[in-house]
Structure formats: structure tokens, C-alpha cells
Amino acid sequence: MAKEMQKASMSIERNPGDYENGDVGKNLDDDGRVKRTGTWLTASAHIITAVIGSGVLSLAWAIAQLGWVAGPAVLMAFSFITFFTSTLLADCYRAPDPVHGNRNYTYMDAVKAYLGGRKVQLCGLAQYVNLLGITIGYTITASISMVAVKRSNCFHKHGHHVKCQTSNNPFMIIFACIQIVLSQIPNFHNLSWLSILAAIMSFAYSSIGLGLSIAKVAGGGHVRTTLTGVTVGVDVSGFRRFGGHSKLLETLPLPTHFLPC
DSSP, rough: OOOHHHHHHHHHHHTHHHHHSSSTTOOOOOOBBBBBOOHHHHHHHHHHHHOOOOGGGHEEEEHHHHHHHHHHHHHHHHHHHHHHHHHHHHTEESSSTTTTEEOSSSHHHHHHHHTTTTTTHHHHHHHHHHHHHHHHHHHHHHHHHHHHHHHHHHHHHOTSSSOOOSSSHHHHHHHHHHHHHTTTTTTGOOOOHHHHHHHHHHHHHHHHHHHHHHHHHHHOOOOEEETTTEBTTTTTTTTHHHHGGGGGGSSSOOOOGGGOO
16 A cells, blocks of 8 residues: 555656646645645745844944944855855755755755754754744744833823833733734745735835934934944943944844755
8 A cells, every 4th residue: 555655646746747637636736735826926025024024123233333344244244144045945945856856845854855864853953942042032022122112102191200110021921822823823824915014014124224324324413433333432332332242143134044954
């Protein structure tokens, strides 16, 4: 029985045209799975959403800390890393042949096809640790953002002399409950309109950052910068000048979603 099923699966992969001519498999792909319906628009939306995030709002501050020499250089370096890992991931999509080989639908499938062995378990461990860290980070960031909005409304209503202290814990719980509910939606990755909406929001992030930077420069009184970064002793202390470099890693578009595993 196993050999017959294997032969049937091989015939499916070798004769993709049979699905188009027949009624049974017309909605199946060449590997027997549901036919893909993505377009260049949905693919572009996925890529933009993955690369551009709210971290671009802090890029101007990060570049100012490094200066006009190291800042753009580091930005270009991470851009090259993102391009390289994206190309590597695309080359690993099919195995063993890059054109007619079997599709690898997950990182672990690609590692299993090209490396195998214990590296598959290591890849899964790295993935789940990364997802855990991202989940914790976004939960904290979302709660801080919601608290900031609530405090801003409080200041506008009662004045800046009021403390307007608010705990982050209730907002963490609210955000976590929403995420739990959304995670129950089947085939959530097929909601292409959601990625298009997220791509629009990504461009909105960039526009907000650009607008705030222009307004800061046009308004005058901005922090003095040099080719090597913020001038120490004028508007910022040495501790803030050198201690702020670690925050650059939190704002640059690191290609964590393109890790080849």
C-alpha cells in the first residue's frame, strides 16, 4: 500500500497538466496540494509587511546617534544581509532541483531537504525561541503604546501637572487575549487583504517618520549632529551618546524572518 501511494504521489508531481484537464484535481497544484492563488500584489504586500515595521519611526534617532558615516553604512549592511538571506531562502524553496523539485513549505522542510540530521531539531528550536521572543516583545510594546495613548488623553484633559499613572498589566492581558482569539482563525495566512492593509500601514509608518524629521529640522532647535554622531556635551551626555548605540539593533529591519531554517 505504501509503495502504491508513493507511485501515485510521484505521478501527481510528474504530470501537473492532468489536474487542469480533469475535474477532480483542477484546484490542486503540481504536488497535490490546494492550488496557490497568490499574485504579485499579495506577494509584494507580504514582503513589505515583513520588512517594514513600526521600528522605522526610530530609525532617524538611531542614524543620528551613529552619524552620517556609520549610520548609512550600517543601514546598507543590514539591507545587503536582508537581500542575501531572501535570495538564499528563495533558492531553497524547491529541492533537490530548484525548478522541478519538491516544494519546501516551512523552514524546517528546507533544512531537512538540504541538511537533515539534528540540524532540523536545532532549526525548530531556533524558530520557536525566536517566535517566543517576538511574542513577548510585541505584547510589551503594544501595552506601552496603549498606555502612552491613555496618558496623552489624560494630559490633554487634566493638564500636564497631573501624574496620570497607568499600569501596563491590564493592557498586556487585553492584547494577549486578542491574540489568542485571532490565533484560532483557520488559514489566517490566506487573508491577503490583511497583508495589504499592513503594507499600507507600513508606508504610513515611513511617512510619519519622514514628516516628523522634516518638522524637527524646519522647526529649529534640533540636536546638533556631526559626521560621527550626536555632539557630546551640547544636547546630550556621553552616557546617552554611547549607551544609545544598543537601541539601534531594536530599530533596524533585521532579517529575522528570512533565517534559512
